[in-house]
Amino acid sequence: MKLLEYTPFDNVNVFFEQLNLGDCTIRGNLEAFSCKHAGNDRRLSISLEHDILDYLGKSSDSDPPSPVEHLSCRSSRKTLIYLVLTLGHMYPDYDFSSAVRAHLFFREEDMESFRQMLDNYLSEACMLWAAKNEGSSLLDSMTKAIDEVIKIRECDIYSYNPDSDGDPFLEKGAIWSINFFFYNRKLKRVVSFRCCCTSKFAGDDFLAGVLSEGEEDALIDMDI
Numbered sequence: 471m472k473l474l475e476y477t478p479f480d481n482v483n484v485f486f487e488q489l490n491l492g493d494c495t496i497r498g499n500l501e502a503f504s505c506k507h508a509g510n511d512r513r514l515s516i517s518l519e520h521d522i523l524d525y526l527g528k529s530s531d532s533d534p535p536s537p538v539e540h541l542s543c544r545s546s547r548k549t550l551i552y553l554v555l556t557l558g559h560m561y562p563d564y565d566f567s568s569a570v571r572a573h574l575f576f577r578e579e580d581m582e583s584f585r586q587m588l589d590n591y592l593s594e595a596c597m598l599w600a601a602k603n604e605g606s607s608l609l610d611s612m613t614k615a616i617d618e619v620i621k622i623r624e625c626d627i628y629s630y631n632p633d634s635d636g637d638p639f640l641e642k643g644a645i646w647s648i649n650f651f652f653y654n655r656k657l658k659r660v661v662s663f664r665c666c667c668t669s670k671f672a673g674d675d676f677l678a679g680v681l682s683e684g685e686e687d688a689l690i691d692m693d694i
Contacts (some may be wrong), residue, residue, distance in 0.1 A: 474502040474659070478615035484568060485602070488666065491594050494645065498665030500612070502619050503559070505658040511555060518551045522572075549653075550575065552660075553628060556651060560662055564638040578627040578650075585609055587629075587648055591667070612663075616652055620661045625652040644668050 481498040486498040526541055541547055545633050557566045561644050578584070588596060599608035616622055632638075632651040641645045648668040654660070 471512050471635040472504045472506060474504055474619075475617050476615075478618045480604075482608075482612055482615055485599060485608075486595075489597075489598065490670075493670055494518075494666045494667050495670055496592070496595060496649070496665065498663065500615065500663050501560070502659060502661045503556070505552075505660065509678065511607060514558075515551050518554060519547060522547050522550065544570055549626075552653070553630070556660055556662060557630065557649070560649070560664055565671060574630060574632055575633060576629045578629055581613065581622065581627070581630065584613075584627070584650060588612075589647060589648070592665070601666060616661050616663075620652050620654045620657060620659055622652060624656060625654050627652055639666050639668075 479502070483499045486496070490494040522541060541550065550572055554566050558564075592608070596608045599611070600606060603611070613622065628651040630651070632647075637644075637647065645667045648664065650663045652661040652663075
């Protein structure tokens with residue numbers, strides 16, 4: 471995977487470097503990646519494919535439905551693998567490959583879920599953004615930046631809602647965390663938005679490694 475540098479993200483990422491909101495700190499960022507085979511991605515994708523097939527063989531009608539529909543279809547399995555690998559590059563110190571569970575990923579119908587996320591979790595941050603940016607909307611600014619990089623209308627949008635076994639922030643004491651993915655199949659490009667809120671009592675620097683710059687890993691190149 472090649473991390474792509476895009477100036478439209480700069481203002482948003484600077485804003486989300488560290489927001490001090492009372493007893494809490496919010497940190498997040500937008501990242502863009504090109505999708506290419508590199509490093510261990512091919513080997514890991516094969517391993518994940520086997521894990522998914524094994525999961526399908528053991529699953530029952532009572533299992534949670536998959537947001538990546540019809541995992542018996544190879545293209546859908548590739549999509550799930552792609553999301554898992556993306557998470558792995560976002561959080562390189564956490565192993566997502568050990569538990570492939572499709573029900574942790576949700577395909578969103580449109581940008582409305584992203585808007586609701588801002589309303590529910592980042593309302594105070596939105597007010598701070600407006601105060602620092604002449605009343606402009608944080609949602610509008612983020613939407614414009616993402617669209618400039620990846621063309622939102624051409625994207626599949628996913629969110630990741632981990633349980634206790636799949637949350638990279640659980641042991642670090644986060645209050646909540648958010649992960650969204652905008653995937654453009656034509657451009658073979660993905661934009662991720664990750665954000666988390668932690669209590670200041672949990673320590674001010676535990677995310678230093680998670681949100682470090684210059685991560686150089688690889689995503690699998692898929693024709694989905």
